[in-house]
Amino acid sequence: MILKSESDKRLIIQGYINDKKAYMLIDTGASCGMFHKKAAKTYKIVISNHSVSLVGAGGAFTAYVSNTPFILGNTPIYQFVVSDISDVVNSIKRQTGIEIAGIIGLNQMKMMGMAIDTDDNYIEIGNNG
Secondary structure, three states: OEEEOOOOOOOEEEEEEOOEEEEEEEOOOOOOEEEEHHHHHHOOOOOOOOEEEEEEOOEEEEEEEEOOOEEEOOEEEOOEEEEOOHHHHHHHHHHHOOOOOEEEOHHHHHHHOEEEEOOOOEEEEOOOO
16 A cells, blocks of 8 residues: 655654544654544543553653554554653644644554655555554
8 A cells, every 4th residue: 555645744644543534643763653642532542551651852751552553544553652742743733734643653664564755755555564
């Protein structure tokens, strides 16, 4: 499957969370996938009581594990944590006009066999996901 980014400024793809249209940022610098805490309410994302400590550019923070998938075409993408990523969401919205529900990280990209063409803003999904 080949997808064109929803923005020419950032790699953003459209899919579904619990049958509602949602946008996710493709971020090769993110080591894990994340749903925004606000999106968890909007999309009725199930959050476990299991927390993890993560370190990012903004320092250490706590996130909660979720088994809710992001559906891309007919393919579910799993392994998300939920945390407050308001700064990222607001920055992306200012740049693109699109409010993202979260981030697809590098590990998920590898599992899905994603290849990214940054010159033309295309994302190709392989068959190994």
